[in-house]
Amino acid sequence: MADPTNSGESLLFLTDEQVRKGIEAMFFAYRGFTADPDRILEGMDFGRAHHRAIHFVHRSPGTTVSNLLAILGVTKQSLNRVLRSLIEGGLVEARVGRRDKRERHLHLTPLGQELERTLSDAQRARMRAAYRAAGPQSVAGFRQVLEAMMDPEMRRQYQSLKEGGA
Amino acid sequence: MADPTNSGESLLFLTDEQVRKGIEAMFFAYRGFTADPDRILEGMDFGRAHHRAIHFVHRSPGTTVSNLLAILGVTKQSLNRVLRSLIEGGLVEARVGRRDKRERHLHLTPLGQELERTLSDAQRARMRAAYRAAGPQSVAGFRQVLEAMMDPEMRRQYQSLKEGGA
DNA sequence: TTGGAAAGTCAACAAGTCTGACGTAACTTC
């Protein structure tokens, strides 16, 4: 049998146990991934759902509610509650569309931008530290595996954000 | 400015935007990661929490409730409800400890093993496909970044499982 | 032997998600 710690050697020798370790790595890493923003948000009236909304509104200013719905993959009832509290809290502004008045275009207020900054600084710091610890070669592999793991529909969403942000 | 798509070149040139893409990759990939088991579980009386419990009981047969608690990072009351329904459903067996009668040692029943197999087959298939698509070099990088992203405590948990499973 | 700590259980509550149904305004098509 191949050395299980040597998982990069050959795909033909990827045992179930090795794949399982990848699964567990995802589980534990995701906990770390969300830990810092969760800590920051707790105490405020907001949670992880609010963080996600803030993130993608920041990422795509002026995006509509439906578009956000597609990205986040939740129901509109669920998103609506989140959005409402963000608007009431003065973090997000919803502007009625000029071309299509049914649409609401979402923007972060200065206050919202400040919170976004705080949250993403924390999350980026961890991600950056992980990149640094793992080394430059690992970063590309990391992204490639994650991308291959997405559902096609999500990959589309991800990639369209990708280009927009560069 | 460096080419943003060339993220492996030098850590010094990792822009906030590039790190942000890594964050979004985690978000979308985790959705894919949990999609298959969620789909399988839906309709049964179980959810993602049950999947996690089943996974780690399979991984460490005979583990105690407290140990599972530490791995899953939830309160014992929360885990207890999950465990109770798994036991009532005949998927998990809790044996009173021989040395310490306060402890419950957890095992999967044949039925539990069957479900575990179904769930992890689906999840492994996706992970394996992602590995294959990304290539052997990527796999090592993937694992290294994830590992570096964990909280130290979780990394300990992860690593002790790692050795045990080899 | 007694008192504290640890392991686990029961009960009640909160957060976040979902489905389903309905309402309204605005756009589109005929």
Add this chain to the structure above:
DNA sequence: GAAGTTACGTCAGACTTGTTGACTTTCCAA
């Protein structure tokens, strides 16, 4: 301009998962 569709909001009810608080049983050590 009437009819149908789209975008968004809201109410109601349920489920999953998480929480805190109070409790029992068991172990261990002073």
